[in-house]
Amino acid sequence: MIETTLKTIKENNMFEKGDKVIVAVSGGPDSICLLHILNALKEQLQITLYAAHINHCLRGKESDEDEKYVEKFCENLNIEFRSKRVNINDLVRKKNISSETAGREARYKFFYELKSKFGAQKIAIAHNANDQAETVLMRIMRGTGMEGLIGIRSVRDNIFVRPLINCSRESIEKYCEDNNINPRIDKTNLEPIYARNKVRLQLIPYIKENFNEDIVTTLNRLASTIRVDNDYLEMIAKEKYKKYCDDNKEKVIISKEAFLEHESIITRIIRLALYNVSGNLYNFEKIHIYDVIDIQKNATGKMLTLPNKIHIQNNYGDISVYKKKEQNIKNNNIEYTLHSGLNKIKDFNLGITLELIDKTDNLVVKQENFVKYFDYNKIKGDTIIRWRKDGDRFTPLGMKGSKKLKDLFIDLKVPKDERDRIPLICFGGEIAWVVGYRVSELFKVDKNTKKILKITIESEEA
CATH class of the missing domain: 3.40.50.620 (HUPs)
Structure with missing residues (x-):
């Protein structure tokens, strides 16, 4: 013994x-x-x-x-x-x-x-x-x-x-x-x-x-014989997972290309995604794995709820696997007026800095993802931050007319579950910046601009 x-x-x-x-x-x-x-x-x-x-x-x-x-x-x-x-x-x-x-x-x-x-x-x-x-x-x-x-x-x-x-x-x-x-x-x-x-x-x-x-x-x-073969398939699946999946622990996005792999591999990729989001595979059965495969074959926007509060969504062929977060209804109505200098907005978990600068010939306006510049003289009303509302419209940079914010999100292929959590910077009643995505044509810096409002956004620790 x-x-x-x-x-x-x-x-x-x-x-x-x-x-x-x-x-x-x-x-x-x-x-x-x-x-x-x-x-x-x-x-x-x-x-x-x-x-x-x-x-x-x-x-x-x-x-x-x-x-x-x-x-x-x-x-x-x-x-x-x-x-x-x-x-x-x-x-x-x-x-x-x-x-x-x-x-x-x-x-x-x-x-x-x-x-x-x-x-x-x-x-x-x-x-x-x-x-x-x-x-x-x-x-x-x-x-x-x-x-x-x-x-x-x-x-x-x-x-x-x-x-x-x-x-x-x-x-x-x-x-x-x-x-x-x-x-x-x-x-x-x-x-x-x-x-x-x-x-x-x-x-x-x-x-x-x-x-x-x-x-x-x-x-x-x-059991020993099966383990040897299964371990090999698992090794291949993990390599493919790294190749095809965007994993931030709270959410996994499985690329549409993954679903072209052999059935033995894609089923294991899905299991890995479910495990990484849920923390375990309790209550998940074979039928749930194939339900995810079926969802991927449907039209974009199709959703599925699995055990352990796991949600599956088809986003233009890519499959999002995530746990549904409880969204505070009051958030939809929250908005804050921003002032010059640093603004710490707890509800958005953001630090937002407003800085007024003079436009000079040697000023370099470098547009970064979370640093944007606006013509100060075109701004009417307060600078505010808020979530999206029904009926919101937006005039993207380079366009003459406005379009529904919902249509913009569709064009940009922004997953449905993320749209309500994207901050909007507004001047008065106009959306100036869909943070992380687009700025408005209405407030762009041009040759006639004299003063510039520089807005910098940084994530704050929760």
């Missing part, structure tokens, strides 16, 4: 010298075996161990005894122990989620808390080869793709490590017996009340008896 575990650790580069490792310990055979083995290897691996236990409060006195058992076990091994009580049933009611999901959320939240507290690099979890086989089998029955067939990764996000992933449940139980370890037994794991329990207690034994007595090893081999 120790040799198999050490081999798994080395092959997957699970630890580096000096790593601090949080070990998830429920008190059952798997986690107790993991902690015991890592304790035996800690000098060789040069790692420091911390044990983390969550009391789910689901089995009353038995849950409390699990906690005491793990604490005593850690005390005997001289391993620092931390526990937390979480009433999972309360969490289920509050969030309207399953007890399995609630338990997982509580555990991982606690693991991250301890990781931060101790400055740990890794979190070790006791998934084994049987867990892997059960996971793969369950996903096959759900109609999973290649990513699902990989099952449980031995290392995830370079944080979560599973040193026992190649060890069978039988070998773990024998290790505990040989080392006189008497782990706690959760009796609910012996009852076919959950889908995983049914697979473990009924389906796998049936397959062993009637089809393949080595089904656990076979399913693990399948």
